[in-house]
Amino acid sequence: MFYxxxxxxxxxxxxxxxxxxRHNLDVPFADGTRLxxxxxxxxxxxxxxxxxxxRAVRYLVREGTMMWExxxxxxxxxxxxxxxxxxxxxxxxx
Numbered sequence: 001m002f003y004x005x006x007x008x009x010x011x012x013x014x015x016x017x018x019x020x021x022r023h024n025l026d027v028p029f030a031d032g033t034r035l036x037x038x039x040x041x042x043x044x045x046x047x048x049x050x051x052x053x054x055r056a057v058r059y060l061v062r063e064g065t066m067m068w069e070x071x072x073x074x075x076x077x078x079x080x081x082x083x084x085x086x087x088x089x090x091x092x093x094x
Contacts (some may be wrong), residue, residue, distance in 0.1 A: 008046060008056035010094045013065060013087060015044035030049055033083040035066055065090055 019040045020029050027033075037057055040050035046056060060066050065087035070082040 004052075005044060005055045005059050008044070008052060009059040009063075009065075010090065011044040012046060012056045013055075013060060013091055014094070015040040017091060019043065029083070029088075031083060031085045031088065034069065035081045035083055036078065037066075037081065038078045048056075057067070060087070 016035045016037060017029050019025075020033060020035075037053075037060075039047045041053050044056075046053040061068065061081070063086065064084055066081035066083055069082050
């Protein structure tokens with residue numbers, strides 16, 4: 001199960017990077033970039049309303065890949081995170 005969680009987490013991080021690059025051509029994917037994993041989960045092959053998705057997000061936070069920033073209004077599950085230098089290292093290694 002640990003491998004699956006790590007693989008899901010890396011896939012989610014990669015999907016966030018691809019989404020950022022697609023919509024922000026002039027802004028590099030760098031330390032401090034705002035992330036919304038819930039909004040790109042399906043592009044990573046994850047249903048955002050499942051425990052599998054939650055585990056992937058928790059893994060990314062626990063590993064220091066991203067830090068929680070804020071919740072979007074009162075919508076459950078849609079939180080913003082901030083990318084860290086560690087997140088860039090994990091992407092580079094994968």
